[in-house]
Amino acid sequence: MANALTQQDVIAALKGVKDPDLHRDLTDLGMIRDIVVGADSVSLTVNLTTPACPMKEQIKREVETALRNRLPESIKSISINLTAEVRGKSTREKGDIPGVKNVIAVGSGKGGVGKSTLAASIALGLRQYGSSVGLMDADIYGPSIPHLVGASGRPMAMGERIMPIEAAGLKVMSMGFLLEPDRAVIMRGPMLHGVIQQFLHQVEWGELDYLVIDLPPGTGDVPLSLAQALPLTGAVVVCTPQAVALLDAVRAITMFRQLKVPVLGMVENMSGEIFGRGGAARKAEELGIPFLGELPMMSSIREKGDAGQAGSVFDEHSASRMPLLGIVERLAAQISIQNIQKPKMPTLQILS
Ligand SMILES: Nc1ncnc2c1ncn2[C@@H]1O[C@H](COP(=O)(O)OP(=O)(O)OP(=O)(O)O)[C@@H](O)[C@H]1O
Numbered sequence: 001m002a003n004a005l006t007q008q009d010v011i012a013a014l015k016g017v018k019d020p021d022l023h024r025d026l027t028d029l030g031m032i033r034d035i036v037v038g039a040d041s042v043s044l045t046v047n048l049t050t051p052a053c054p055m056k057e058q059i060k061r062e063v064e065t066a067l068r069n070r071l072p073e074s075i076k077s078i079s080i081n082l083t084a085e086v087r088g089k090s091t092r093e094k095g096d097i098p099g100v101k102n103v104i105a106v107g108s109g110k111g112g113v114g115k116s117t118l119a120a121s122i123a124l125g126l127r128q129y130g131s132s133v134g135l136m137d138a139d140i141y142g143p144s145i146p147h148l149v150g151a152s153g154r155p156m157a158m159g160e161r162i163m164p165i166e167a168a169g170l171k172v173m174s175m176g177f178l179l180e181p182d183r184a185v186i187m188r189g190p191m192l193h194g195v196i197q198q199f200l201h202q203v204e205w206g207e208l209d210y211l212v213i214d215l216p217p218g219t220g221d222v223p224l225s226l227a228q229a230l231p232l233t234g235a236v237v238v239c240t241p242q243a244v245a246l247l248d249a250v251r252a253i254t255m256f257r258q259l260k261v262p263v264l265g266m267v268e269n270m271s272g273e274i275f276g277r278g279g280a281a282r283k284a285e286e287l288g289i290p291f292l293g294e295l296p297m298m299s300s301i302r303e304k305g306d307a308g309q310a311g312s313v314f315d316e317h318s319a320s321r322m323p324l325l326g327i328v329e330r331l332a333a334q335i336s337i338q339n340i341q342k343p344k345m346p347t348l349q350i351l352s
């Protein structure tokens, strides 16, 4: 046989096949691996940038079509294997947590809009796709994450390091683990800053694809401390559809922009008959921010949260499953976009 097919021919055949979110050739992104050329077969692996990639089926189809159209007819069998490896940014920076690829804060301008519910759901959802995930409760005065995910116990100290609590497949840290249940936290700004620093840099997070951080309501000290402490991958802003809540969401977005934290997208929570629908999507479009999806008002979400079973919002027949998985996938895609397209913004430096 004169002109046997080579790996280079396969790569050439994939020219122009792009990741639909990242708008670059899969081959340039290093996503095509393990090309094996047989007498009448080709197999390869597409290594996605996140297992929660919303485009995986489309990517697979496009690779297959390109190979079918461009490789010689003698190739009868084409097999495409999908794997995923979450990417972090390409360079390390001051304040980065070693081993933690992406840090995402979930915030809002307003209290009670469902930040903690969404932070927990996002963490659990990313975990469902097989990623390694941490969940940090930065609501120091009103920690609700331990209850939501059914986590309890006291974090152990190992020398200088603090071990997170493992629950529902997540590594969790919260002020709630360090307090008696009905004690209030009384702390001034500098101490609060110290706790945030400790949670980020003294907790043994290990190797994580994603660390999700639940913020307290509003635009106060905690987001500022966070933005100073490390370069965040970005923030998710949660809001409810009514106009007053949207005003607060805009305030939160302005804050993140001032803090040089990329806004990865907006989520509309509790959409439905009571608060209306669609307000957040319109606002996101107006502000040029990705819209990650809406989560309707559902009594089951509150019940599962109250029962400490946040994970069951993903149960097979649960009405919250599909909307939440959609939000998780769109967020994962935005994180990949953030890492590949733009260099990370520097950590905010504030003199105190
Ligand atoms: N989509 C939803 N449908 C029904 N109930 C919801 C929904 N989202 C959140 N809730 C409920 O609303 C209440 C407030 O949610 P959550 O604690 O997540 O809000 P939050 O923004 O974190 O509040 P805070 O500002 O106090 O931290 C909880 O009882 C939660 O179960």
Ligand SMILES: [Mg+2]
Residues within 6 Å of the ligand: 115, 116, 117, 139, 144, 214, 215, 216
């Ligand atoms: Mg909360």
